[in-house]
Amino acid sequence: MADDLELRFERTVQAEARIEPRDWMPDGYRKTLIRQIAQHAHSEIIGMQPEGNWISRAPSLRRKAILLAKVQDEAGHGLYLYSATETLGADREDLTTKLIEGRQKYSSIFNYPTLTFADVGVIGWLVDGAAICNQVPLCRTSYGPYARAMIRICKEESFHQRQGYELLMTMMRGTQQQRDMVQDSVNRWWWPALMMFGPPDAESTNTEQSMAWRIKRDTNDELRQKFVNMSVPQAEALGVTFPDPELKWNEERGQYDFGSPDWDEFWQVVKGGGVCNEQRVAHRRKAHEDGAWVREAAAAHAAKHAPSKEGAA
Amino acid sequence: MSTTWPLWEVFVRGKRGLNHVHVGSLHAPDAEMALRNARDVYTRRNEGVSIWVVPATEITASSPDEKDPFFAPSGDKVYRHPTFYAIPEDVPHL
Ligand SMILES: [Fe+2]
Ligand SMILES: [Fe+2]
Numbered sequence: 001m002a003d004d005l006e007l008r009f010e011r012t013v014q015a016e017a018r019i020e021p022r023d024w025m026p027d028g029y030r031k032t033l034i035r036q037i038a039q040h041a042h043s044e045i046i047g048m049q050p051e052g053n054w055i056s057r058a059p060s061l062r063r064k065a066i067l068l069a070k071v072q073d074e075a076g077h078g079l080y081l082y083s084a085t086e087t088l089g090a091d092r093e094d095l096t097t098k099l100i101e102g103r104q105k106y107s108s109i110f111n112y113p114t115l116t117f118a119d120v121g122v123i124g125w126l127v128d129g130a131a132i133c134n135q136v137p138l139c140r141t142s143y144g145p146y147a148r149a150m151i152r153i154c155k156e157e158s159f160h161q162r163q164g165y166e167l168l169m170t171m172m173r174g175t176q177q178q179r180d181m182v183q184d185s186v187n188r189w190w191w192p193a194l195m196m197f198g199p200p201d202a203e204s205t206n207t208e209q210s211m212a213w214r215i216k217r218d219t220n221d222e223l224r225q226k227f228v229n230m231s232v233p234q235a236e237a238l239g240v241t242f243p244d245p246e247l248k249w250n251e252e253r254g255q256y257d258f259g260s261p262d263w264d265e266f267w268q269v270v271k272g273g274g275v276c277n278e279q280r281v282a283h284r285r286k287a288h289e290d291g292a293w294v295r296e297a298a299a300a301h302a303a304k305h306a307p308s309k310e311g312a313a
Numbered sequence: 314m315s316t317t318w319p320l321w322e323v324f325v326r327g328k329r330g331l332n333h334v335h336v337g338s339l340h341a342p343d344a345e346m347a348l349r350n351a352r353d354v355y356t357r358r359n360e361g362v363s364i365w366v367v368p369a370t371e372i373t374a375s376s377p378d379e380k381d382p383f384f385a386p387s388g389d390k391v392y393r394h395p396t397f398y399a400i401p402e403d404v405p406h407l
Contacts, residue, residue: 022374043405072353072357073357076353077353078353079339080337080354083337083338083339086320086338087338091317092317092340093317121356132338145337148337150396152336156358295318295342298318298342298343298346299318299342300341301342301343302318302346303341305343306343
């Protein structure tokens with residue numbers, strides 16, 4: 001019987017059909033999905049902080065409205081994804097606890113500080129750009145609720161990337177000081193953006209099984225290469241350079257060659273040693289704890305106004 | 314008292330003339346808040362003209378394990394589909 005179920009699961013995945021919440025699935029598949037989707041959801045939620053840092057200091061009402069809408073979208077993305085984990089039997093409260101206790105991870109990119117307003121533009125262009133590269137193939141991931149959440153998210157991400165790029169174009173048309181600010185920001189974000197695709201394939205422990213289950217659709221290195229190929233012409237159009245002396249077009253491969261990110265730095269940030277790790281988690285914890293009275297009050301209000309079931313019985 | 318708000322399933326009518334379609338879920342203390350949260354989470358870009366929220370515990374679903382017998386009645390009734398009927402090519406508007 002168990003073999004039967006497993007066979008049906010495998011056939012469904014092979015046929016590019018989707019696994020849905022009430023289907024039988026291997027324990028490992030469920031666990032991997034919960035871990036990956038939760039980590040993704042946490043990234044969206046923590047990812048509000050670096051940019052949220054600039055909402056009150058946006059240089060115009062237009063930029064402020066755009067940034068608010070963008071950060072609000074990221075909150076929405078986190079919620080779509082938490083909702084997907086719940087279809088797998090995860091408990092949202094439990095996931096939040098794991099995040100604020102440092103027991104579950106989020107993307108390391110958000111542990112870098114946003115030092116200037118140009119960072120808002122560069123995050124939209126490169127960080128959301130890298131996220132799009134990662135996420136577009138996930139629209140075909142084998143788990144239905146995850147794939148559907150990704151479709152919604154991808155639709156919204158293109159606004160994120162374009163507003164960032166447009167912001168940078170505006171700054172590049174400004175003063176020399178503004179142009180320098182953009183270049184400085186690109187210099188700081190380029191390598192962390194490349195790290196967003198995860199460690200090199202040779203060191204990536206989860207890739208093979210996840211590819212077999214069609215949770216993951218492309219390897220880390222494939223996606224990283226794709227991102228570099230897409231970004232170089234955009235940098236040229238903008239008038240900035242990437243801080244990589246090895247970056248050049250390879251006629252034979254029909255792709256760009258590029259240098260290797262500092263993987264020691266990557267692991268250090270993953271393990272908690274980034275500039276902002278502590279601050280990000282502490283801020284999330286504070287928001288959660290400060291909101292406790294609201295959750296309690298709303299629950300009390302709802303209980304008071306709920307039609308009494310016992311009374312009716 | 315548990316402060317974990319109950320889970321609600323959200324259905325959105327994309328535009329007039331279409332059915333409500335399931336879009337996801339959210340937590341809210343009551344139906345009214347669930348509707349408000351659904352508006353903010355699922356319809357930030359005019360994705361809908363009407364929203365339903367239903368407590369997740371109130372939904373009864375067929376289980377995939379009984380899928381075959383449950384959906385079997387329609388499986389052998391091909392005559393319910395218009396393509397079952399061969400109509401000569403030169404008969405218009407059919
Ligand atoms: Fe996002
Ligand atoms: Fe985004």
